[in-house]
Amino acid sequence: MATGRRILGGIRIGRRLPRWANGSVLAFALALIALGVTAGLRDTGLASFLLDPPAEIVAEIPARSLPLCGSGPRKTCVIDGDTFWLDGEKIRIADINTPEIGSPSCAAEARLGHQAAERLSQILSSGGFSLAAADRDEDRYGRKLRVVMQGGTSIGNTLIAEGLAHPWQGRRLDWCAG
16 A cells, blocks of 8 residues: 655655545535534524525514503403414414513513513514414414514514523523523
């Protein structure tokens, strides 16, 4: 087995790889790079824009007022930072989780929960918005799961950027830790 190739002047420019590494190392390295790039993009939100297919818009909602829900009947109002009633249908914003208002685990969660609800009411009342399909139609509580968009931007991403929501990860996160 030759230990390298020689070119003009007898300079050695490289060594052969063992047979087991022929292409395998390169493929493995490329896979690791692709995984790292994808993970980095996910943190920025750019991955969903570049890698995920666009969600189907299921409804365009014209501008209207969505106040906070009171104690009376609920038809069109905001319950908390990630749930609202729209024409008698309960909608859960699918791409986020916000602090609880009804049964908060600590005072900080209650405070943030009220801020998130007020902010959602403000955003939804500021103009028309669209409801896009999520990975499934309803959650286990019968709420319609939708990604809510306004001006081409996810309202969930707006609330996340403002520190009033976490990206939905399949479960509630602790708003009282640290």
